[in-house]
Amino acid sequence: MESKHSKYILAVLTVLCVLLIGITSLKDGIMEPLRTGVGYFLIPIQSGVNAVGTGIYKEISTYGTLKSALDENEKLKKQVDQLMEENNRLQAEQYELERLRQLYELDQEYMQYETIGARVIARDSEKWFQVFRINKGSADGVAVDMNVVAGGGLVGIVTDVGANYATVRSIIDDSSRVGAMKVNSSYGCIVAGDLTxxxxxxxxxxxxxxxxxxxxxxxxxxxxxxxxxxxGILIGYAANVTIDSEHLTQSGYLIPAADFDNLQEVLILTDVKDTGEAASN
Structure with a gap:
């Protein structure tokens, strides 16, 4: 039975092959309608496949370009952050160099005195440096009553000393009184601290x-x-000095030479004046 079925299958295949050979041997004119029909069916499909392929290619290309641009943008952002950090560091160094240069010039101005440079490390008030601490103390040669200068003029006086720190009371403090005078004259006056x-x-x-x-x-x-x-230490500059109501003295204001808002480094003059009886410091 199986052999009989095999014979039938072989016969069908043989006939199909003969038909195919015959069809391929026919003239082009006979095949033309078939080809045209197939073309009507296949060309739209081929066009659609091409359009889809082109769209997918464009999407892939666009995604690749976008990813590349995002990666490049991320690299540029990192470079900008690095440059900004470097610029800020250079500005800070330039600012510190300028402060140290001014401190050096001040040191040269008072070169008749021995000096010790110090950095401000704390202050007692939130607003101004009326009382503050520096990072040099008795171990560095700092002593009570040493004068402190910065920013071109007098800042204050050392009131307390530890081994590695000292406390300075500035001339703007309410309790401060400094015996002063107009430069190149014998007329004395008092500079009184007043926080208000x-x-x-x-x-x-x-x-x-x-x-x-x-x-x-x-x-x-x-x-x-x-x-x-x-x-002879510069304190500041006179302003609006007028005769008092009693017509015996004059009073007015002083614009300090030092900046008490932004003290960072100071110079301590290591000479200590002999203490004597006087109405003011």
């Missing part, structure tokens, strides 16, 4: 002789009669 007044960037200037001629901008320096402050 310093909100306007000024201190009180009192006890000028009524005969003194004091103009705005005149330099005010520490006087020879001060008991704790060395003579």
């Amino acid at each position: 007044l310093y909100e306007e960037g000024r201190l009180k200037l009192t006890d000028f002789s009524k005969n003194a001629v004091v103009r705005d901008g005149d330099q005010i320096v520490t006087s020879n009669i001060s008991s704790k402050f060395l003579p």
Whole structure:
């Protein structure tokens, strides 16, 4: 039975092959309708396949381009961050170099005195450096009553010393009194600390002789009669000095030479003036 079925299958295949051979031997004219029909069917499919393929290729290309652009953008952002960090570091170094240069110039200005450089490490108030601490102490040669300068002028005086720190009371503190004088003159005065007044960037200037001629901008320096402050240290500049109501003295204001908002480094003058009896420091 199986052999009989095999014979039938072989016969069918033989007939099919003969038909195919015959069809392929026919003239092109007879095959043309068939080809045309197949073309009508296949061409739209081929066009659709081409369109889909082109779209997929474009999407893949676009995604690749976008991914490449995103990667490049991420690299550029990292480079910008690095450059900004480097720029900030250079600016900080430049700012510190400028401060140290000013401190060096101040040191040269007071080169008649031995000095110790120090950095401000803390302050007692949130607003100004009225009382603050520095990173040098008795182990470095710092002692009580040493004068402290910065920013071109007098800052204050050392009031307390530890082994590796010292406390400075600045001239803007309410308790501060500095014996002073107009530069190149014998007329003395008092520079009085006043935190309320310093909100306007000024201190009180009192006890000028009524005969003194004091103009705005005149330099005010520490006087020879001060008991704790060395003579000739610039304190600031006179402003609005007028005769008092009693017509016996003059008073006005002083614009400090030092900046008490942004103290970072200071110089300590290691010479200590001999203490004597005086009405002010």
